[in-house]
Amino acid sequence: xxxxxxxxxxELAEHFQQxxxxxxxxxxxxxxxxxxxxxxxxxxxxxxxxxFSDEKSVEVRDWRNYIFRVLSNLCSSRLTALGKLxxxxxxxxxxxxxxxxxxxxxDYQRIAKLLVEIPEEQAEVIRLRIxxxxxxxxxxxILSLPLPTVKSRFLYGLEKIRKAMKQxxx
Amino acid sequence: xxxxxxxxxxxxxxxxxxxxxxxxxxxxxxxxxxECKAYYEELAEAFNALQxxxxxxQPSISRxxxxxxxxxxxxxxxxxxxxxxxxxxxxxxxxxxxxxTPRGQLFEQWIKSVQNVGSFQMAxxxxxxxxxxxxxxxxxxxxxxxxxGLLRQNDSVFYRVEKQNxxxxxxxxxxQYMWVPNALYVKGPRAANFLEYFINLLYPERxxxxxxxxxxxxxxNEVIRTESDSTITLTFKGTEKNSDLQQLLETGKMGDCEVxxxxxxxxxxxxxRFVKLWVVNDGQKTLLLHINNIQYNVMMSRVNLIQIxxxxxx
Ligand SMILES: [Zn+2]
Numbered sequence: 091x092x093x094x095x096x097x098x099x100x101e102l103a104e105h106f107q108q109x110x111x112x113x114x115x116x117x118x119x120x121x122x123x124x125x126x127x128x129x130x131x132x133x134x135x136x137x138x139x140x141x142f143s144d145e146k147s148v149e150v151r152d153w154r155n156y157i158f159r160v161l162s163n164l165c166s167s168r169l170t171a172l173g174k175l176x177x178x179x180x181x182x183x184x185x186x187x188x189x190x191x192x193x194x195x196x197d198y199q200r201i202a203k204l205l206v207e208i209p210e211e212q213a214e215v216i217r218l219r220i221x222x223x224x225x226x227x228x229x230x231x232i233l234s235l236p237l238p239t240v241k242s243r244f245l246y247g248l249e250k251i252r253k254a255m256k257q258x259x260x
Numbered sequence: 261x262x263x264x265x266x267x268x269x270x271x272x273x274x275x276x277x278x279x280x281x282x283x284x285x286x287x288x289x290x291x292x293x294x295e296c297k298a299y300y301e302e303l304a305e306a307f308n309a310l311q312x313x314x315x316x317x318q319p320s321i322s323r324x325x326x327x328x329x330x331x332x333x334x335x336x337x338x339x340x341x342x343x344x345x346x347x348x349x350x351x352x353x354x355x356x357x358x359x360x361t362p363r364g365q366l367f368e369q370w371i372k373s374v375q376n377v378g379s380f381q382m383a384x385x386x387x388x389x390x391x392x393x394x395x396x397x398x399x400x401x402x403x404x405x406x407x408x409g410l411l412r413q414n415d416s417v418f419y420r421v422e423k424q425n426x427x428x429x430x431x432x433x434x435x436q437y438m439w440v441p442n443a444l445y446v447k448g449p450r451a452a453n454f455l456e457y458f459i460n461l462l463y464p465e466r467x468x469x470x471x472x473x474x475x476x477x478x479x480x481n482e483v484i485r486t487e488s489d490s491t492i493t494l495t496f497k498g499t500e501k502n503s504d505l506q507q508l509l510e511t512g513k514m515g516d517c518e519v520x521x522x523x524x525x526x527x528x529x530x531x532x533r534f535v536k537l538w539v540v541n542d543g544q545k546t547l548l549l550h551i552n553n554i555q556y557n558v559m560m561s562r563v564n565l566i567q568i569x570x571x572x573x574x
Binding site: 099115125129132133136139197198201204205216219220221223224225226241242244245248249251252255 | 270271272274275276277302303305306307309310311312313441442564567569570
């Protein structure tokens with residue numbers, strides 16, 4: 091690893107640390123599992139850092155967006171992989187004391203129920219905007235989409251969620 | 261601003277930063293157009309419904325797993341002290357051949373209790389550095405957190421030992437993997453001595469057995485039993501300097517020291533929960549490591565426990 095990439099590694103780690111709450115929250119809402127989210131973050135870190143050892147120099151214009159893009163893609167492939175693995179039972183013995191609190195779980199359930207009402211492409215924009223705390227311009231860069239597309243997906247998503255909320259209320 | 265312009269701009273009211281002018285114009289339009297006002301309020305209602313209520317930075321959802329990943333800091337290429345010798349697997353489980361005396365028997369029932377557990381996890385806080393070997397201790401260093409998870413399943417053992425922001429060792433039942441993120445990736449057979457004498461901390465019964473044999477070994481070593489409503493405490497004081505326990509401190513900057521260990525067991529299940537280990541050097545007593553609240557028979561996914569980075573191991 092050359093010196094230039096050593097500096098990049100340091101930058102990468104700093105950005106990861108700084109953005110960890112948002113990255114984590116985004117991944118949690120994307121994957122629906124805290125541990126999967128942690129793994130995805132770790133994978134993202136490893137994936138990006140291995141780039142620095144593989145390639146002579148890597149140009150990163152916007153660290154935050156770059157990390158989110160890698161994480162978003164890793165979450166997609168992770169979800170595909172999890173779909174295949176879901177039938178395999180966990181090797182687990184249970185300790186009831188360690189189960190998560192009801193509040194966090196129901197909060198997540200409540201939001202997950204809202205997000206299933208809308209197409210995935212709209213949900214992804216909403217997750218990146220709200221849980222990843224990215225601006226619309228950032229989301230556009232992360233997903234390689236034109237800014238107007240991002241904004242309209244976000245609006246359509248909110249409109250549909252609002253409609254679904256109305257239906258369940260009546 | 262007219263209704264068409266409002267509908268084009270309203271989304272910007274949900275961005276991370278809101279342009280003051282856009283906000284003022286939209287507000288002015290809503291003041292005179294109830295339809296657009298109602299439209300905005302519906303969007304805001306949906307937006308608010310999507311906000312998490314929990315205060316923690318991350319939601320805690322789904323299954324708890326014995327696993328900690330704290331690999332966020334870069335690791336400067338670390339010196340690797342890979343000892344070239346391997347020790348036999350049986351040695352790790354062997355108990356002392358020294359004849360038993362009643363004093364050492366104080367430990368016996370507690371050793372048996374922890375031998376039968378299916379899994380455990382614990383956080384060890386030790387004076388060491390994150391990238392160095394697990395067996396490396398330094399009384400002058402700060403405390404580093406080391407997470408240990410171990411699972412016994414179908415006559416096999418699986419474990420993960422992970423220094424916060426540093427060195428990790430995983431045993432998947434066949435091979436051992438050791439890595440320091442972005443610095444070192446090695447793979448070895450089951451008998452590879454990656455853990456060195458730190459292996460004694462990997463098994464609570466092993467730590468107790470070492471104290472028991474030190475007691476049996478020399479009259480200079482002593483153990484004191486105290487009791488509370490819910491706990492039993494065995495405090496070991498080792499003045500003799502050639503016992504097994506001393507091996508644990510062989511690597512690193514320990515010098516010639518005495519060892520004190522406080523073991524706290526819960527009465528209801530007889531399991532070791534808290535450990536404190538001090539070294540005494542020239543009359544100065546330093547807390548070298550402590551283990552807080554060992555959890556037994558916890559829910560643990562083997563797949564997660566033995567997960568290793570997607571990197572080619574040498
Ligand atoms: Zn209007």
